[in-house]
Structure formats: structure tokens, C-alpha cells
Amino acid sequence: MKEQVELRGKTWFKALTGSNTPKNGDPNSVLATTAAIGNESALFLCVVPDKDSRFPCVRDGQVGLEEAFTLATHIRAVIAEDRDIPREAKRSIIAIVDVKSQAYGRREETAGIFFAAATSADAYTSARMAGHPVISLVAGQAFSGGFLTHGYQANRTLAFDDAGIVIHAMHKEAAARITRRSVAELEKLGHEITPMSYDVRDYAKLGLLFKLLHAEDPQHPTSNEVAEVKNAIAEAIADARKGKLDLSNRWESGAAKETRKGTLAVRAALEAQWFNE
Amino acid sequence: MKTPTIIPDFVNRRSFIELDARARAQSLFDEGAWKELVGPFDSIESPWLAKQGVAPQSDDGCIVIKGKIGGSPAVAIAFEGAFQGGSVGEVSGAKMTAALDLATRDSEAGKPTAAVLLLETGGVRLQEANLGLAAVAEIISAAFALRQHAPVITIVAGTVGCFGGMSLVAGLSSYTIMTREARLGLNGPEVIEQESGIDEFDSSDRALIWAINGGEQRVGMGLADSLVEDDAGKIAAAVRDCVRQGVPEKHRTEQVELYRARIAALDTSRQIDPAILRQQWASTTRGVR
Numbered sequence: 001m002k003e004q005v006e007l008r009g010k011t012w013f014k015a016l017t018g019s020n021t022p023k024n025g026d027p028n029s030v031l032a033t034t035a036a037i038g039n040e041s042a043l044f045l046c047v048v049p050d051k052d053s054r055f056p057c058v059r060d061g062q063v064g065l066e067e068a069f070t071l072a073t074h075i076r077a078v079i080a081e082d083r084d085i086p087r088e089a090k091r092s093i094i095a096i097v098d099v100k101s102q103a104y105g106r107r108e109e110t111a112g113i114f115f116a117a118a119t120s121a122d123a124y125t126s127a128r129m130a131g132h133p134v135i136s137l138v139a140g141q142a143f144s145g146g147f148l149t150h151g152y153q154a155n156r157t158l159a160f161d162d163a164g165i166v167i168h169a170m171h172k173e174a175a176a177r178i179t180r181r182s183v184a185e186l187e188k189l190g191h192e193i194t195p196m197s198y199d200v201r202d203y204a205k206l207g208l209l210f211k212l213l214h215a216e217d218p219q220h221p222t223s224n225e226v227a228e229v230k231n232a233i234a235e236a237i238a239d240a241r242k243g244k245l246d247l248s249n250r251w252e253s254g255a256a257k258e259t260r261k262g263t264l265a266v267r268a269a270l271e272a273q274w275f276n277e
Numbered sequence: 278m279k280t281p282t283i284i285p286d287f288v289n290r291r292s293f294i295e296l297d298a299r300a301r302a303q304s305l306f307d308e309g310a311w312k313e314l315v316g317p318f319d320s321i322e323s324p325w326l327a328k329q330g331v332a333p334q335s336d337d338g339c340i341v342i343k344g345k346i347g348g349s350p351a352v353a354i355a356f357e358g359a360f361q362g363g364s365v366g367e368v369s370g371a372k373m374t375a376a377l378d379l380a381t382r383d384s385e386a387g388k389p390t391a392a393v394l395l396l397e398t399g400g401v402r403l404q405e406a407n408l409g410l411a412a413v414a415e416i417i418s419a420a421f422a423l424r425q426h427a428p429v430i431t432i433v434a435g436t437v438g439c440f441g442g443m444s445l446v447a448g449l450s451s452y453t454i455m456t457r458e459a460r461l462g463l464n465g466p467e468v469i470e471q472e473s474g475i476d477e478f479d480s481s482d483r484a485l486i487w488a489i490n491g492g493e494q495r496v497g498m499g500l501a502d503s504l505v506e507d508d509a510g511k512i513a514a515a516v517r518d519c520v521r522q523g524v525p526e527k528h529r530t531e532q533v534e535l536y537r538a539r540i541a542a543l544d545t546s547r548q549i550d551p552a553i554l555r556q557q558w559a560s561t562t563r564g565v566r
Contacts, residue, residue, distance in 0.1 A: 054545045057473055069537035076533055104464050104472035110489050110549045111540060112500045114463040115529070118417075118448025122530040125421040144401070144410065145463055148442050152414040169406040174471065179403050193325055195367070195408040208411055246378075247418045250411065251371075260408065262324045263371040269321060270375040273314045274343065 008140035008164065008218055009061075009098025013046040015226045016096070016233075029053055029061075030070040034091075038234035042092040043078050045071055047099055047150055057105030063146040064103035068116035071150060075123035079130055087131035092237045093124070097151040098140030101171070117149040124153035133240035135233055138200075139218070142167040155240035155249070156210040158232055160218055165200040172198060194259055207256030210236050291509040294435050294458055298357035301395055301434070302342045304509045305353055305516050311344025315372060323366045325405045334360050339369035341376045347517040350390040352380050358397030358437035365443060366402040370412020377419035377429075384426035391427045391520045392420070394450065397434070399465065400441015413442035420446055424528065428452060430519045432512065433501075435459040438490065449530045452519040453501035454512065455492030461501065462490040488551040497555040500529070 010031070014020040017035035022028050029050040034041050049061035058064035075093060082090045103113060128134045136151040138159035147167065151157070159165055170178070176186045190197035194205050204212055213232055215225045243249055250256065251263050293301060303311060315321060315336075322333040338360030343352045354373045356363040373394070380390040401409035420429050428451040433439040438460035439447050447453050447461055455461065464472075466480035479485065488494060495501040505515045539558065543549060 057477070065540045066537075069533055069540055072533045073537060076531075101472075102463055104469045104477075106469065106478045106489070107543075107545055107549050109462050109464060109469065109478075110551050110554060111543060112448075112495075112498070114444035114461065115448040115500050116536070116540070117463060118445040119530045119533050119536065121414075121417050121445055122421060122449045122528075123533070125418050128418075129422065145442060145445075147410070148414060148417070148445055152410075153418060167407065169401040169410040170403060174468075175403050175406070177471075189329070193328060193404075195325065196404070196406050203407060206407060206411065208407075246422060247415050250415065260367065260371075262321065262368045263408075263412075266315060266321050266368050266371045267375045269315045269319055270341065270372065271379060274376075274379045 007049070009046045009096050010048045011219055011221070012137065012139040012229070013044060013048075013096045015221050016094075016230065017044045026070050027053065027066040029058060029067050032070070032074045037092065037094065037230060037237065040092070042094050042237075043074060044094045044096060045074060045150070046096040047071070055103065055105065055107060057103040057108060060100060061098065062101050062103040063099050063117070063149045064105070064108050065111055065113055065116045068113070068120040068149050072119040072123040075127050079123075079127050079132065082132070088241060090130065090132045092133040092135060093127050094233060095124070095134070095136045095151040095154060097136050097138045097142045097147065099143060099146030099150055100141050101143045102145030102149065117145055120149045121153055128153060128155055129245050131245065133237040135236045135240065137229070137233065138165055138167060140164060143171060144169050155243060156236035157208060158211050158213055158236060159200055159203070159209055161200055161212040161214050162218060164218060166198055167200060167203050168198055205255050206259050207253035208250050210239065290506070292507050293509040293512050294456065294507050296509065297359065298338075298355035298395060298397070299340045302340050302353040302355040302393075305393055305513050306342065306344040306346055306351070307348065311342050314341045314343055314376070316340075321368055323368050323405065325367065325408075329404050331361070331404060337366055337368040337372070338363065339372045341372055346391065346393070346520050349520050350383065350388055351393060351520060352376050352390060353393040353395065355395035356398045361402055363396070363398035363437050364400065364402030365398060365409045365412050366405040367408040367412060370409060370416060374412065374415045374419045377416065377423050381419070381423045381426060384423065389427040391430060392423055393430045393432065393516055394420075394446065395432050395434070396439040396443050396447060397437035398439055398441065398443045399437065400443060410442065413445070416443075416446055417449065420449060424449070424451055424524065426524070428519055428522070428524055430454065430516055432516070433459040433461050433492070434507065434512065440465045448500070449528065451525050451528060452503070452522075453495075454503050454505055454515050454519070455496055455501045456505055456507045457492050458507055459492040460486065460490035461492070461495050494551055494555060498558045
């Protein structure tokens with residue numbers, strides 16, 4: 001069933017856009033297309049597994065060099081095309097996220113994957129700061145550098161609420177090893193320490209999500225479920241257009257007042273001392 | 278009879294790497310023209326570490342110093358590599374984001390304020406996992422916003438190096454300064470070996486690590502800007518140069534086409550030779566920035 005989980009991104013890309021073929025000149029691991037959402041058109045982006053990739057360490061759907069630069073290319077094209085139109089008319093960019101991680105490879109390190117990832121994060125940030133609504137739909141896994149490269153710069157993030165969704169800094173086995181715990185201990189700790197949890201409903205308590213969505217069988221969505229997800233994306237777009245361009249909505253959210261007290265305390269203290277000269 | 282004694286440079290040199298994060302940050306500012314903000318006496322600690330039996334630190338391993346560099350307003354934000362590997366936790370991450378945001382606010386109000394990020398970090402603090410990762414995303418956004426008005430200057434001096442999510446922050450900085458003792462990359466060698474096997478990366482092969490991640494290579498291949506000796510005076514001078522140069526005309530992360538073409542041209546049928554890659558990339562980067 002492992003393979004199915006990694007194809008959830010592709011399933012939802014197809015369900016929302018009607019297409020799942022890569023563009024000419026793009027690697028097979030990136031899906032990019034323009035499709036309707038509500039009564040406007042938006043750029044949809046997704047990173048998918050490509051078992052024949054010329055980079056061996058991305059073949060299971062990891063985000064590598066080609067993926068990062070391809071995402072950045074598409075995003076920058078939209079920014080350039082919409083440069084002279086007002087904020088409310090700028091196209092939305094929808095990141096469908098199902099990434100198990102960044103690529104863990106020597107080729108990638110040698111050729112500077114840190115920089116490739118930065119170009120993609122930069123492109124997403126540029127789009128958001130220029131006024132494009134950037135919406136992430138977490139349809140499967142959203143791990144670490146993979147998520148930082150593809151999706152974590154969104155103004156609004158949506159995620160499904162089932163056990164197939166994992167948003168985290170590191171997968172369980174590696175995190176257990178590094179923090180010298182067993183996987184069972186790590187899971188138990190996740191229930192007590194919210195930011196360590198692997199459960200998306202705990203993640204929602206951090207105030208980083210706009211909304212949780214549900215599908216009975218996320219691998220085979222019904223047409224009603226697809227319509228509901230499209231509505232939620234349209235709602236997120238409308239909300240993003242009304243909001244600030246930066247990410248302050250994350251720590252100013254209701255949930256963050258409970259779970260991110262440290263963030264809020266340090267921000268308040270620094271601001272007070274900064275201007276006190 | 279007195280013969281003049283020749284004292285080699287390194288005897289009088291003040292090592293930067295041997296300084297802790299606070300002293301490193303202080304050493305960059307004009308004499309007497311700085312103050313630390315939200316320091317240890319404010320005692321804003323990680324709310325998550327004690328619950329896991331890990332001793333917190335009263336500055337959470339992140340030092341913020343505001344003042345003047347070469348006469349211009351600036352803020353330095355330094356991660357202390359000796360505390361939890363310089364990892365990004367909720368508080369240390371939020372401190373960096375907030376300082377960048379305030380520098381942006383001053384810059385927008387007509388007082389351009391440069392930021393210097395001293396990154397000695399292994400990445401996200403796993404005891405605060407998702408809030409650390411969220412903090413990195415927020416730092417990226419805040420650094421991007423400031424970069425429109427004033428330079429964001431990253432220093433990776435060593436010996437921890439800069440790995441994990443914070444390597445993206447180095448990637449999108451206006452200028453990156455490194456020493457030969459510094460390493461920069463997304464995944465550390467141990468992580469690659471663990472995830473992809475020893476054939477992919479033998480993490481005991483020190484020469485290979487330095488050939489790929491070392492400061493000389495990163496500057497040589499054009500993904501960092503200046504290679505400076507481990508000398509506090511020289512590093513401070515390099516930072517003053519960057520502050521004086523201001524915001525570059527085009528940031529490296531905006532040069533997507535150039536780098537996409539370079540990746541397309543790579544032979545991936547075998548591992549890439551770092552020395553050859555450096556030659557290929559260096560010759561065309563010259564003059565770009």
C-alpha cells in the first residue's frame with residue numbers, strides 16, 4: 001500500500017485539474033498545469049514519483065534538483081505574466097503536496113540541492129509577496145526539506161485529516177534514532193508534545209493550517225468530495241486575498257495563542273527592546 | 278645584536294571560529310555601537326525541552342545584536358552551535374524571524390537595516406520538530422522580505438557548518454561568507470549514508486565531505502560569495518564590504534534559468550566530480566554577481 005500513498009498527490013492533481021501528464025521540457029516528476037478553480041484559472045503544481053528519473057535518489061517522489069528548478073520556473077513565469085495586473089486579479093498558485101522528503105543523494109549535494117531548494121522556496125515567496133494567493137493542499141506526506149521546497153510558503157494551507165497525512169520534520173525511524181528513543185516512545189511523546197506529533201489533527205493545533213478536509217477514500221475521491229475540496233481551495237484563495245502578504249497569520253491564529261506562546265513572547269519582547277533606544 | 282623576529286600572521290590573528298556565537302556577533306559591529314536584545318536575562322526559554330528531560334538555555338541558543346556596522350544600521354542574529362547543535366527551535370527560530378521583520382520595518386521606514394545571520398546549525402531541533410520546521414519557513418519569508426530593502430548576509434564559519442532547512446536561508450541570502458573550515462549543504466553526510474546507503478555516501482570519507490560541502494568548493498562553484506580566513510578582523514571587514522555594496526542587482530536564487538540549464542547538462546549516469554563541476558560552474562559565474 002506504500003506505493004498508493006505516494007500517488008495521492010497525483011490522484012488529487014488529476015481530480016482537480018483533469019490532467020496528469022508532465023509538460024514538454026519538464027521532468028516526469030513535476031506536474032504543472034493551468035486549470036479552473038471557482039470562476040478563475042490557477043496554476044497547479046505537484047511533485048510525483050518518476051521511477052525512471054535520471055537522478056536515482058528522487059525516484060520515489062523526493063524533491064531534488066530538477067524538481068526544485070522546474071517548480072521555480074513555472075512560478076516565475078506566472079509572476080512575470082501577471083506583473084502589471086492588480087493584486088485581486090493575480091493568478092493563484094496551488095501546490096498539491098505529497099513529498100516523502102528532499103533527495104538524499106550525493107549527486108544532489110554536490111550540485112548544491114540546498115540552493116536549488118532555495119530557488120523554489122524563493123519563487124513561492126516572491127509569488128505570495130507579489131500578491132498571488134499561494135495555497136497548499138497536503139494530500140499525502142509533507143516532510144522536511146521536501147515541504148520547505150514545495151508548499152510551505154503558502155498563505156493558506158489545507159490538509160486532509162486521515163492517517164495517510166504526515167506533516168513532519170523527519171520520518172519516525174530517523175527521528176527516533178537521532179533523539180535516542182524507540183519509535184513507540186516517540187509516538188507516545190507525540191501525544192504529549194504537540195509539535196512532535198505525527199498526527200495531522202495535532203498539527204492543526206499549531207495554528208499553521210487554514211482548514212482540515214476529509215475524504216472517505218482519499219485515493220478514490222467521489223465527485224462530491226472533489227467539489228468540496230475545490231470549494232475549500234476557492235475559500236482559501238478569497239481569504240488569502242483579504243489577508244497580509246507575509247506569514248503572520250500563522251502565529252496570529254487562534255490556535256497559535258495556545259501552542260506558540262514562546263513565539264509570541266519572543267516577538268513581543270524583541271519588538272519592545274528594538275525600539276527602546 | 279638583535280635580529281628582527283618574524284611573527285607569522287596566525288600568531289596575532291584572532292580566530293573567529295574559537296569565539297562563541299555571542300562574541301562572534303559582537304565582533305562584527307563598530308566599537309561600542311551595539312546592544313544585545315532579548316538576552317539571557319530575559320529568560321525566554323524553549324517551552325518544550327524540559328518536558329523531554331533536556332536542559333533549556335536562557336537565550337535558546339540564539340543571540341540578537343543590534344547596532345552599526347561600518348556606520349550603517351544592522352542586526353546580527355547568531356545560532357550557537359554548542360547548544361543543541363545550533364538547532365532551530367520554536368524560540369530561537371522566532372527570534373530570528375522577529376529580528377528580520379523589525380529590520381524590514383525600519384528599512385521600509387527609510388532606515389535600511391542589514392541583517393547578518395551567523396549560521397552554525399544542523400537544522401530543525403527534533404524535540405520541537407514541527408515548530409522548528411515552521412520557523413524555518415517563516416525565516417525564509419522574513420529574509421526574503423528584508424532582501425528587497427537591505428542585504429541579508431550569511432556567515433558560515435564552522436565548525437558545525439550549516440545544514441538542513443537553514444541551508445535554504447543561506448541559499449537565498451544576498452551574500453554568503455565562508456571559511457575553509459565551514460561546510461554548507463542540505464543533507465549532512467551521515468543522513469545521506471543512513472537514508473541511501475554507504476555506496477551513495479561514505480560519511481567517514483572526510484576528503485569527500487570537504488570536496489563537496491567545504492567553503493572553498495561552495496565559493497569556487499559560485500554558490501557562496503567570499504572565502505575568508507578564520508580571522509575575526511577579516512570576517513568583520515568582509516561583512517562591512519557586503520553592507521556597503523547593499524542589495525545586489527539580482528539575487529542568485531532569481532537566476533533560475535542559468536542553474537536549470539546547468540542541471541540539465543549534468544551527466545548523472547555516475548557520481549559528479551566536485552572539482553570538475555567547480556571548474557565548469559566557476560567560469561561562467563564570474564561577473565554574474
